[in-house]
Amino acid sequence: MKNNHELWATHFPQFIENKDKGVDFLMDASSLVKLPAGKQVFYPGSVCENYLLVLDGVVKVQLMAADTGREILLYHVRSGDSCVLTTSCLLSGDSYPAEGIAEIDVTAFAMSSQAFYRCIELSAFFREFVFKNFSSRLSNIISRMESVVFETIDQRICKALLASGDKVIAKTHQELAYESGTAREVVSRHLKNFENIGWVSLKRGTVDIINREALIKACNKSEET
Template sequence: MHLSLWKQHFPAFACQNDKVLKQLMDTAALVSLPAGQQVFYPGKTCENYLLLLSGSVKAQIMSADGREVLLYHVRAGDSCVLTTSCLLGDNRYPAEGFTETDVSAFAIPAAVFHRCIEQSAFFREFVFHSFSKRLADVIKRMEALSFGSVDQKLAKALLASKSQTIQKTHHELALDMGSVREVVSRHLKRFESYGWLRLSRGSIVIVDADALKRVLVTVDEH
């Protein structure tokens, strides 16, 4: 049953006196996935409810012009909002997901998930609370991608790292922003010409964080 892992990563599950929940924990399979593996894709049937123990998965969609648009990350302690939605609505995946790092997770079969939703008040509350929180995060991200200038989005993405040196390529940064590499590269070079950044292969060094913070409160008129 991997009780020690449940206690370490999902302690609230381990301390419940709930026969149905215990059956879920007994049934859950421990799965390991390598970095870069596709977890789901548009049209795929959802067969398991996943609870991540370690690693990171990114969910993304392809825009009409072929851009990759990041929806959200699933990290340790999280569940996937698209997986939950597909299981609850008996739908297929509308997007794709890839492991960003090596991933370890509990995989709970769909039939067990549905039985627990019906019979366990604790599990039902856990699933809907997690789903609500994750959905709110996705909506906030979509709002951030839809509104605000490229300069503001770029400044926000750079400052979000909390580090002076950002180990990301222009493509990776564009994916985070829901933009394209060419646009991001052009704005990064402009920021560099202002003395705000220093660019090198695979990394970006923030030279003037205060200037980036000012961009966040300035409406781009160009």
């Protein structure tokens, strides 16, 4: 089992290499936490108490419509990442507007909100790290929202199918709907159309890509007006 210093060196080497005096405080103030798959990390209305840096695993951050129960994926937090909503809530003092769930087992460094504020004050390096990550993740969220608002359903489903680069997509229609920001019934209808024109082959729990070039072309096609 690696000690915390070795884990920092493996997953966040820039912290070990940096000579900023506040970085030592940051690492000493952090504790190692493990979250099992399915664990709710935060939920709408909850107060942000910790800043997390993910070492291993994936946290999915999603919105849920209160009236329909439909979930919309905002982003994933993976190894080497921090959560943009967590950063936003810590900086603003607001509660979480969305839900975070460990998609698979997660190992992370956690520091209290008090330690986070102190590190922001002490360390120019940490301030730059926090705001660069915040800016990058925020840009990704805006890009995803633009996709949901401005792209056609066909484009979003095609992108979801092509995202992994695999020929066989081991995902249910519900999972594809979640990633595409639409309803399962809509995805099923469009996938059936894709199958009818020879783009994919539908099987239980999987979608086999038959004509990747057609899917790529559909992704790049501008929405008709």
